[in-house]
Every structure is written in C-alpha cells, then in structure tokens.
Amino acid sequence: MVSAENAIDKQNGLFNPFPGLRPFKVEESHLFFGREGQSEEILRKLSEHKFVAVIGASGSGKSSLIYCGLVPVLYGGFIGGKNSTWKIITTRPGSSPIENLSSAIIKSKSSIDDKSDDIIKQKVVESVLRSSSMGLVDTINQSFDLKKENILIIIDQFEELFRYKSSRKDMSTYNESEAFVKLLVNANNVTNTPIYIVLTMRSDFIGECSQFYDLTELINNSNYLVPQMTRDDFRRAIEGPVAVGGAEIETQLVQQLLNEVGDNPDQLPILQHALMRTWEYWTEHSDITQPINVSDYEAIGKMEKALSEHANEAYDELLENEKWICESMFKTITEKGNDNRGIRHPTSIKDIATIALSEVDDVIKVIEPFRASGRSFITPSHEIKLDADSIIDLSHESLMRIWNKLKIWVDEEWTAVQMYIRLSEASEMYQLGKTGLWRPPDLQLAINWREKQKPTLAWAQRYNPAYERAMVYLETSDKDYRAEEENKVKLQKRQLRRTKVFAIVLGTAAIIAVGLTLYSQSLKVEADRERKKAEVQKQLAEEQKGIAEEQTIIAKDKEKEALEQKEEAEKQRLFAEQKQKEAIRNAELAEKQRLIALERQKEATQQRSLAEVNAEEARKQTVEAEKARQEAFRRRMLSISQSLGVKSQQISDDIQLKGLVAYQSYLFNNRFEGPQHNPDVYMGLYYALKGIKGQTFNALNGHTGSVMDIAFVPGSNTMFSTGGDGKIIKWNMENPMDTFKIISENPFVQRTITVTPDAKYMICGTDESKILLYDLKNSVSQVKELVGHTSIVVAIAVSPDSKYFISVSNDKTIRKWDLSTFESTILIQNEAKINTIKISPDNKNITAGTQEGKIINWDIENISSPKIIYEEGKNAITSITYNHRGNWLVSGDSKGNVKIWDTKNYKLIDNLEGHRSRIYDLDFSPDDQLLASSSLDGTVRMWECENLNNQPVVMKDHESWVLSIAFSPDGKKLITSSNQKERILIWATKSEYMARELKTQLTRNMTPDEWNAYVAKDVEYEKTFPELVKSN
Incomplete structure (x- = not known):
C-alpha cells in the first residue's frame, strides 16, 4: 500500500519511498529498513x-520501530493466537x-x-477514566469485546507528560499526570484482560520517571533501549x-550520505528528509533511467541545508500578513526548556488563531503549505481535513535545530516568555x-517587548494566568514614570520662562536709555550742517531744473527706440535657435528610426532562428x-510483476489461480x-508448480542419510551423489527417479565426490x-x-588436465596423486586444519581455506613458498571455488559471508x-553467469x-543444512542436497524453464474480477492464454 504522502508520480509512475521528518506509518512497513530483527525483542x-x-x-x-516493526507482527498473530484480532489505540500525553x-x-x-456523537462519547469516556484508578480497565471492558480482540495502547512521546508538568508548576497538572500513570499501571496489573501497553520515550527523560514509583518498576522490568x-x-x-x-542509487552518493550521518543518532530524520527531497528533485529534473547521483543530492542543499531551504520555500509562498501568522504559529507550538532543549507544544488551531489575533481560516491557510504532499513539517498530514479543534504539532524536534528561521523564532519566544514571567x-x-513600580531600563525593555x-x-495564560495583573502593573509603571517625567519638564520650563522675562526687561531698559542719549546728540549736529547745505543747493537746483527737464524728454525718446530694436533682435535670435533645434531634433529622430528599423530586422532574424531552434527542441522534448x-510505465509494470509473484505465493485455496497469477508475473x-532472475517471479513460478504437481515434484529420494556431496559427469546428464549412508548413487537427470542406480554401498561415511574433467x-x-x-x-x-x-578425507580437487588430483585430510597433509600410476606424495604439510581446496583453472595455483580464517595460495612451481591472500582470525574459511x-576466486566463511576476489x-x-550461518558449498554455472551458495x-x-x-533468488525448501550444490553441465538445473527429508532437490536456473512447464498445467484464464484484484483496475484486462476460451 502506498500512503498519500508517498503517492505515485503521475508523470513517471514512481512513488517517493521516503517519509521525510515524520515517522513511518503502519502501512509503510515495506519501506522500513535498517532495524530489521529488533522488533522480536520488543515482542518478547x-x-x-x-x-x-x-x-x-x-x-x-x-x-x-513500533508502527512498522511491532504492529505488523502483532497483526500476524504472534501474540494471542493466529486468529486473534488487535485494536490499536494510539495517543500522546x-x-x-x-x-x-x-x-x-x-x-x-x-x-x-x-461519528455524530463522538464528542459526547469522548466526555463520557473521560469521565469514566477520571472516576477511579481502574478507569482505563473499566473503559476497555465497556468499549470492546475482549473475547475477540486484544487491545494495544501505544503512548507515543511519553516525555510530554514531564514537559508539561515542569512547564505548568501547578498542582492540577501534577495530579493529572499522577492519575494518568495510575491508569496505565493498574491496567497492566490486571492479569485477566488482554490489555497491552507500549510507550516510547526519549532517553534524556528517563530520570523523570523516578517521580512515579510504580511506573519506574514497570520500566525496570520491561524496557527496550533502541x-x-x-x-x-x-x-x-x-x-x-x-x-x-x-530506482537505483549510486554507491558514491551512499558513501557520502553515510559519512555525513557519521555516528550521530539524531541525524536519521534529517537523512530521511534529505532523501525525500533528493528523490523529488531526481524525478522532476533528472533522467529517471539513471541512478540517483551526487549532483541530485547537492542540488537540494545536502543534509545541512535541505530541510531549512525546504521550509523556507513553504514560508516564501505566504503573503506578508500570513508570514506574521506563521511566525506566531511556530512560536506557539514550540518552546525552549530551562535546559535549552527544544520542546514541542501541540496546540489547537482555534488557540493559535486567538494568540495570533487571526481567524481560524487564515491560520489553516498558513498551515497548508507546511503539510502539503512532499512536506511533512507539521502534523496532522495533508489528507486529514483541518478544523478549529485540530491539534497542530511539529512532525519532529529536529526542525527546531535545523530550520534557521525557527531557531530564531524559538529564541525570540523564549526571550519574550522570560520577560513576561519576570x-x-x-x-x-x-x-x-x-x-515598587518598574523604572528604566527594565520598564523600557518591557514596553519594547509589549x-x-x-x-x-x-498566549500569556500558558505561562502565568495573572495576565491582567501583569499588564496593569506595566501600564501603571509606565503612567507613573511618564507623569513623573512630565512634572519634571513643567518645573524646568517654568523656571526658564521666569529667568528669560527678567533678563529681557532689564536689558531692554539699559539699551533704550543709551540709545536715546546718543541719538539726540547726533541729531542736533546733523541738523546744523544740513541747514547750511540746503541754502546753497537751493540756488543751484533752481538753475539746473530747466536743463534737466529738456534732457529728460530726449532720453525718453532714445530709450524707447533702443528698446524696440532690442526686442526685434531678440525675436530673430529666438527664431533662429528654434529652427536649429528643430533641424537637430529631426536629424536625431531620423537616426533613431534607422537604428530601430535595423534592430527590428535583426530581432526578426533572431526570432526566426530561435523559433527554428525551439521547434527542434520541442520535438526532442516530445521524444524524450x-x-x-514509456520508461515510467515499464517500471510500474515491473513493479506489478514483482507484486504478482509475491501475491501468488499467498494463494492457497485455488491452485489454478495461484498458477495464473505466477505465470502473469x-x-x-x-x-x-525485467531482470531475468527476479526472485519474486522465480519463487512465484516455483511454488505454483509445487502446488499443482505436489510437494515433492522436484525431489530425488534414494539416500537414507545425509547427502554430503554431488558431482556431474562433464558433458552429460549423469550425476553421482554420496553421503552419510555410505551409498554412491548414479542418476540419469533426464528421468532420474526411474533410472537411478546404487553403484556402491559401504559401511562408512563418504564425505566428498568428484569426476575428472x-x-x-x-x-x-x-x-x-x-x-x-x-573407472x-x-x-x-x-x-x-x-x-x-x-x-x-575432507576435500578433493582434480587438475584441469586430468593428470593428477590432490586430497586434503584431517591428518594435516595435502597429497598429490598421479592418475597414471595412482601413487601419491605428500605435497604440503600444514599445521592448520584445511576445510576446502581448489586448483586454479590455469593449473598454476592451489588455493585452500583454513579453520583459522586464512586463504592460502601455493604456486605449483614453487610449493615451498605459500602466500596468505586473506586472514580474518577465528572466522573459518569453509568453502572456496x-x-x-x-x-x-570466491570464498565462504563460518559467518555466512560470500566474498569475491580478483585473482589478478x-x-x-x-x-x-544474506546467509546467517556457515557457507558449506559454492559453485558457478558453466557460463559463469550465475553463482550459487549453500x-x-x-x-x-x-x-x-x-x-x-x-537481489538473489533464495531457495528455502530444505528444512535443514544444505551440504552440497552443483549446476548441470547444460546450465539448466541447479542440484542441492541436504541432511534431512527430501535430501536432493532439483531447481531450474531460469524462470522460463518453470514457466514452460507451468503453462502445460493451466486450463483457464483469470476472470476480470480476479484481474482487478491481483493485477490492477487501471491495467487493461488481457487473457494470460489467448488460445483458451475458458476464463473461469
């Protein structure tokens, strides 16, 4: 199942398998890797x-780990029986x-x-829970049929119980925390009800649990440290x-990611987010037929910047007023504790709107970009419709440490909260x-804060309920301080005005007195002098009066004439200047028109060329x-093919349908x-044949003890097998069960068998x-x-030219046997126990694996100087080829590793x-295309x-150790042997061989309903076997 956040990209058919910051969901367990096997201990x-x-x-x-590791296992019936059902209750404190x-x-x-009366029901349930310490048991008994259902209560983020308790230092909060713990403890103490409790908690809060004795005992008795x-x-x-x-990812990018993660456990959600962003960039901007590479990763800013840049993209989509709401929202749902740890503070939308002085719809509009598909910064996820009562929370604390804006907001909010608390x-x-009342600087800081x-x-009641008292105190402090300052200013102004008036009056009086004295004296002297001049001038004036009047008339005439000439000259000058400017302007305009014409001609040529280039590019883009x-569709169909292979193995009640689904895969x-050796396709065909032809259709029964080794005669269908029952059996692999022959039966174990080339x-x-x-x-x-x-004798190897063979024994010797004289010599005396030995195809080297974990190589021309190729202490080398x-050169060891070495x-x-235990045998197909390990x-x-x-094909039908394997000379079969039950099994090396055989056993086609159920509704129905008329 693909979740909404991992929806299939409609353009390329791929879905993003990384959830980002949020945890994996139960339905995403197929995408959860890295903690395989850890759920078993939790389950126990x-x-x-x-x-x-x-x-x-x-x-x-x-x-x-809980959602994708534990819950799917519980649904599988591993507690409470195979037919039991589980009801999962998930909550956070x-x-x-x-x-x-x-x-x-x-x-x-x-x-x-x-759902119509859910609110009423919730209040009833809450009332029962609060009524007594057995309230949880009573509620579960009333709400569920415990004869048919097991109840799992998952309390995620249990540390929130201590966060809110420490941030709300009031008795009601403490009492609620204590009551909640008692509900859980008493529910666990009731032995006759199938109530199971799982809580997740950050390890840095484990010390807080000591406040509750019974809870501490529970955790001490049953905890799992991740x-x-x-x-x-x-x-x-x-x-x-x-x-x-x-998809595929380049090894270089994997190594870079591993190096950047280092050993910091905090980096996992950051890594998941960076991979989510890298996948998005790869599908939108890169060739999806190529692996995801380092350039795709660097394009999203790498782990150090990807999250911050992604969050900033959402922030930049907001309008200016919405950005203020956004800042207020994130400040509301985050806190910084006294120890500077980031703390999430889930809050309802209506409370956020009240704090931000906004409408609920405006807050929802701001939230949407941060929880859109491909963005998981805020919960709940985008497929859940929001309303006023929806609780908003960060998807992970790491957002507070990585997003640059949020780090600033958290610090600002912490500073604001500290100011309000003070x-x-x-x-x-x-x-x-x-x-007393506040005075600067505290008063000014508080006013700036307000x-x-x-x-x-x-907002304020989350930290101290006396909001009105605090605001009145601040206002009173401000008014009192301003009144005090205004009174000081009035007194200063009054004193200054008094001083100014006195100085002005005194100065003015002195100036007036001096001025009057000087002025009166000067007037007297001047009056006498002017009187004498006036008498002389009176006479001269009368003489000149007549002359002046005549000259005045002449001057006025000349002045008038000059003015008229000046005006005419100015008019001519202005007219000339105007004509000159018009000529210059017309010339400039003509030049501009010429240049514009040339530019437009040039642009037209460029546009024509560009249009031709764009047309060609559009054609190429259409082709691409x-x-x-087509590639996206191909990948999707291959994914469906793989899914069909898996689904076919789960069908048990309709053998024909099982075969049809496998064959369609x-x-x-x-x-x-698709891959020629797709393991899901292969195993789907195998189990379909097994269902139709019987459980032992590919088994050879002839031995009564462990079959320890098998060997083919080169170039033929003849195979020999031997083992713990002392028998050597000859098989004709064209019809093995009808033609097998016991050619020898000895009273001792025969450990190894081989045929010369x-x-x-x-x-x-x-x-x-x-x-x-x-012979x-x-x-x-x-x-x-x-x-x-x-x-x-533990191992034998024959030379490629069939002239000799070597044998290894627990007597710590390697002997060389001449196949013409059958005489032997001790070739090598070795102190270490040798488990396996081979001669190189060019007949130049002998290679052995020891119990001490060494791979030793001897040059046949210089046996006395062995070379240690590889050494790994106590990890024994158990097989080589x-x-x-x-x-x-391939080696297998006691830990299950299969290592490939370059012989140059x-x-x-x-x-x-992949193997979990000792490797017993290794073999290559005749064309070296396949390598098998048992x-x-x-x-x-x-x-x-x-x-x-x-992924390799994994063959699991042996119920015990797989001791030997061998490819047939034609490469079509792989033979495996074991020490129990069907001791020899025959496996096809290619899916097509089984498909041919399966086709002969099927007698109908899928019905359209079956096609829709197993293939897909949007994939056009087709008959698996068009030649068959019957479809049901």
Whole structure:
C-alpha cells in the first residue's frame, strides 16, 4: 500500500519511498529498513509483561520501530493466537493526557460507530477514566469485546507528560499526570484482560520517571533501549526504500550520505528528509533511467541545508500578513526548556488563531503549505481535513535545530516568555507590597517587548494566568514614570520662562536709555550742517531744473527706440535657435528610426532562428517525454510483476489461480524487460508448480542419510551423489527417479565426490582415510582403494588436465596423486586444519581455506613458498571455488559471508551478505553467469554475476543444512542436497524453464474480477492464454 504522502508520480509512475521528518506509518512497513530483527525483542517483552517501554535518543526511530516493526507482527498473530484480532489505540500525553487518551479510544472505535456523537462519547469516556484508578480497565471492558480482540495502547512521546508538568508548576497538572500513570499501571496489573501497553520515550527523560514509583518498576522490568544504528543499518535505510521505489542509487552518493550521518543518532530524520527531497528533485529534473547521483543530492542543499531551504520555500509562498501568522504559529507550538532543549507544544488551531489575533481560516491557510504532499513539517498530514479543534504539532524536534528561521523564532519566544514571567512575578510582589513600580531600563525593555510581542490573554495564560495583573502593573509603571517625567519638564520650563522675562526687561531698559542719549546728540549736529547745505543747493537746483527737464524728454525718446530694436533682435535670435533645434531634433529622430528599423530586422532574424531552434527542441522534448513516459510505465509494470509473484505465493485455496497469477508475473517481467532472475517471479513460478504437481515434484529420494556431496559427469546428464549412508548413487537427470542406480554401498561415511574433467574417473573421499577410485570407462573394473592418509578425507580437487588430483585430510597433509600410476606424495604439510581446496583453472595455483580464517595460495612451481591472500582470525574459511575463466576466486566463511576476489591482485570485489550461518558449498554455472551458495541456515542463494547488486533468488525448501550444490553441465538445473527429508532437490536456473512447464498445467484464464484484484483496475484486462476460451 502506498500512503498519500508517498503517492505515485503521475508523470513517471514512481512513488517517493521516503517519509521525510515524520515517522513511518503502519502501512509503510515495506519501506522500513535498517532495524530489521529488533522488533522480536520488543515482542518478547510485551508478551511476558504486557508492557514495554521503548527508549531511545531523539531521532532514533522509536515510533517507526513500533508502527512498522511491532504492529505488523502483532497483526500476524504472534501474540494471542493466529486468529486473534488487535485494536490499536494510539495517543500522546500532551498537556491533557487523560482527555487525549479518551479521544484516542473513541477514534479507535469510529470506524464502526456513528461519528455524530463522538464528542459526547469522548466526555463520557473521560469521565469514566477520571472516576477511579481502574478507569482505563473499566473503559476497555465497556468499549470492546475482549473475547475477540486484544487491545494495544501505544503512548507515543511519553516525555510530554514531564514537559508539561515542569512547564505548568501547578498542582492540577501534577495530579493529572499522577492519575494518568495510575491508569496505565493498574491496567497492566490486571492479569485477566488482554490489555497491552507500549510507550516510547526519549532517553534524556528517563530520570523523570523516578517521580512515579510504580511506573519506574514497570520500566525496570520491561524496557527496550533502541540501539544506535550502525553504518550498515544506515546503508539499508538508504538503499532499501530506493529499491522498493523502483530506482537505483549510486554507491558514491551512499558513501557520502553515510559519512555525513557519521555516528550521530539524531541525524536519521534529517537523512530521511534529505532523501525525500533528493528523490523529488531526481524525478522532476533528472533522467529517471539513471541512478540517483551526487549532483541530485547537492542540488537540494545536502543534509545541512535541505530541510531549512525546504521550509523556507513553504514560508516564501505566504503573503506578508500570513508570514506574521506563521511566525506566531511556530512560536506557539514550540518552546525552549530551562535546559535549552527544544520542546514541542501541540496546540489547537482555534488557540493559535486567538494568540495570533487571526481567524481560524487564515491560520489553516498558513498551515497548508507546511503539510502539503512532499512536506511533512507539521502534523496532522495533508489528507486529514483541518478544523478549529485540530491539534497542530511539529512532525519532529529536529526542525527546531535545523530550520534557521525557527531557531530564531524559538529564541525570540523564549526571550519574550522570560520577560513576561519576570513581569508577572514583579506584579505579584508589587501586589504584596514587597517591591515598587518598574523604572528604566527594565520598564523600557518591557514596553519594547509589549509593542513587538503584542501579547494576548491566550498566549500569556500558558505561562502565568495573572495576565491582567501583569499588564496593569506595566501600564501603571509606565503612567507613573511618564507623569513623573512630565512634572519634571513643567518645573524646568517654568523656571526658564521666569529667568528669560527678567533678563529681557532689564536689558531692554539699559539699551533704550543709551540709545536715546546718543541719538539726540547726533541729531542736533546733523541738523546744523544740513541747514547750511540746503541754502546753497537751493540756488543751484533752481538753475539746473530747466536743463534737466529738456534732457529728460530726449532720453525718453532714445530709450524707447533702443528698446524696440532690442526686442526685434531678440525675436530673430529666438527664431533662429528654434529652427536649429528643430533641424537637430529631426536629424536625431531620423537616426533613431534607422537604428530601430535595423534592430527590428535583426530581432526578426533572431526570432526566426530561435523559433527554428525551439521547434527542434520541442520535438526532442516530445521524444524524450515519450521515452520517459514509456520508461515510467515499464517500471510500474515491473513493479506489478514483482507484486504478482509475491501475491501468488499467498494463494492457497485455488491452485489454478495461484498458477495464473505466477505465470502473469512472468509474462509482465519478460514483456517489460525485467531482470531475468527476479526472485519474486522465480519463487512465484516455483511454488505454483509445487502446488499443482505436489510437494515433492522436484525431489530425488534414494539416500537414507545425509547427502554430503554431488558431482556431474562433464558433458552429460549423469550425476553421482554420496553421503552419510555410505551409498554412491548414479542418476540419469533426464528421468532420474526411474533410472537411478546404487553403484556402491559401504559401511562408512563418504564425505566428498568428484569426476575428472575427462570423465574417466569418479573419485570419492571417505571418513576411513581411504580414497575410492572408479573407472567410468570400464564398468567391470574393480574399485581402487588409494591409501595414504591417516584420517578423514575432507576435500578433493582434480587438475584441469586430468593428470593428477590432490586430497586434503584431517591428518594435516595435502597429497598429490598421479592418475597414471595412482601413487601419491605428500605435497604440503600444514599445521592448520584445511576445510576446502581448489586448483586454479590455469593449473598454476592451489588455493585452500583454513579453520583459522586464512586463504592460502601455493604456486605449483614453487610449493615451498605459500602466500596468505586473506586472514580474518577465528572466522573459518569453509568453502572456496574458482569461476571457469579463473578471474574470480570466491570464498565462504563460518559467518555466512560470500566474498569475491580478483585473482589478478587478490583484492576484494564484493561481499555478498544474506546467509546467517556457515557457507558449506559454492559453485558457478558453466557460463559463469550465475553463482550459487549453500549454507547451514537451510537456504541456497543464486546470484547474477553481472549484477551482484540485484537481489538473489533464495531457495528455502530444505528444512535443514544444505551440504552440497552443483549446476548441470547444460546450465539448466541447479542440484542441492541436504541432511534431512527430501535430501536432493532439483531447481531450474531460469524462470522460463518453470514457466514452460507451468503453462502445460493451466486450463483457464483469470476472470476480470480476479484481474482487478491481483493485477490492477487501471491495467487493461488481457487473457494470460489467448488460445483458451475458458476464463473461469
């Protein structure tokens, strides 16, 4: 199932397998990698104690481990029986743990009850929970049928109980926390009800649990500390979802991500978010037929910037007034504790709107970009419709540490809260008469805080309920200080005015007195002098009066004439200037028009060229888009093919349908060029054949003891097998069960068997230290017993030219046997126990694996100077082999590792992981395309040598150790042997061989309803076998 946030991209058919910051959901368990196997320990403790506390660092994946590890296992019936059902109740304490628990109980029933009266039901349940310490038991008994259902209560983020308790230092909060803990403890103590409790908690809050004795006892008895992920765990967390999503990722990028994560457990959600963003960028901007690479990762800002830049994108989509609401919202749902730890503070939308002085619809509009598809910064997820009562929360604490804006907001909010708390405490002290009103600088800081913060009653009551008292105290302090300052200013002005008036009056009087004295004296002197001049001038004036009057008339005439000439000249000058300007302007205009014409001609040429280029580019883009569409469709159909292979294995009641689904899986895989050895397609065909032809359709029964080794005669269908029952059986693989023949039956164990490359001899090593040699060309010849060793013969290797063979024994010798004289010599005396030995295809080297964990190589021309290729302490080398070309040496060890070495320099090429126990045998197909490995874990794995990163085919039908494997000379069969039950099994090496056989067994096609159920409703129905008329 693909969740809404991992929806399939309509353009390319791929879905994003990474959830981002939020935890994985139950339906995303197929995408959860990196903590495989850890749920078993949690399950065991939950089964024993009906309670388990899952404890880990922030960001370590506690919630995901529960939802994707534990819950799917419970649904599988591992507690309470296979037919039991589970009801999951998920809650978080928050600021009202009991109210939240009652809401969670009602929500868990809402799928079957009418939702119209959920609020009333929730209040009833809450009342029962608060009525007594047994309230949870009573509620569960009343609400669920405990004969048919098991109840799992998941309390996520349990540390919230302590966060709110410490931030609300009032007795009611403490009492509620204590009552909530008692509900859980008493529910766990009731032994006859199937109530199971799981809580997740950050490890840095574990000390807080000591406040509640019974809770501490529960946690001490049953807890699971989530271990820090190793480098390999992180690798699987990266590569696993990518593979499920139908893509590939470059090894270089994986290594870079692992290096950036380091050993910091806090980085997991940051890594998940960066991978989510990288996937989005890759699908939108890169070639999806190519692996995700480092450039895709760097384009999103890498782990250090990806989250911050992604959050900023959402923020930048908002209008200016919405940005203020956004800031207020994030400040409301986050806090910083006294120890500077970031704390989430889930809050309802209506409370956020009240604090932000906004409408509920405006707040919802701001929230949507931060929880849109592909963005998981805020919960609930985008598919849930929001209303005024919806609780808004950060998806993860890491957002407070990484997003640059939110870090600033959290610090600002913390500063604002500290100011309000100081103000509230001061107002309380003032009311008690223990302090006075505030004065600067405290007063000015508080006024600045009020103007910037604009605190509301809803905001303030979260930290101290006496909001009105604090605001009145601040206002009173401000008014008192302003009144004091205004009074000082008035007194200063009054004094200054008095001083100014006195100085002006005094100065004016002195100036007037002096001025009057001087002025009167000067007037007297001047009056006498002017009187005398006046008398002389009077006479002259009368004479000149007549002359002046005549000159005045002449001057006025001349002046008038000059003015007229001047005006005419000015008019001519202005006219000339105007004409000159018009000529210049016309010339400039003409030049501009010429340049514009040239530019437009040039633009027209460029536009024509650009249009031609764009047309060609559009054609190329259309072709590329079509290729991308076809590739996306191909990938989707391959995903459906893989899914069909898995689904076919789950069908048990209709054998024909099981076969049809498996065969359709094979058809899709072939048609859309899927991997030739897809394990799901392969196993779907195998189990379909097994269902139709019987459980032992591919088994060979002839031995009564462990089949320890098998060997083919080169170039034929003849195979020999031997083992613990002392038998050597000859099989004709064209019809093995009808033609097998026991050619020897001895009273001792025969451990190893091989046939020389020239098909002349069959050689068998025994626990009696003897080697038996059979002449295959002469059926009447006697068996030769070759004696030389003094202990068990554990391995034999024949030279490529069939001239000699070597044998290894527990007597710590390696002997060389001449196949013309059958004489032997001790070739090598070795102190360490040798488990396995091979001769290189070029007949130049002998290679052995020891119990001490060494791979030793001897040059046949220089036996006395062995070379240690590899050494790993106590991890024994249990099997080795060469491929037929001789360029690969493969080793298997006691821990289940299969390692491939380059024989040119003996450097490690790859380490194939998957087996959980000792590797017992290794073999290459004749064309070196396939490598098979068998193990004491009961499985055989078949790997594609050209695509070692592809998942191997895992063959699991042996119920015990798989001791030997061998490919048939034609490469079509892989034979495996074991020590129990169907001791020899025949496996096809390719899906097509089984598909041909399965086709002959099927007699109908799928019906359209079956097609819709198993293939897909939007994939056009087709008949698997068009030649068949019958479809049901």
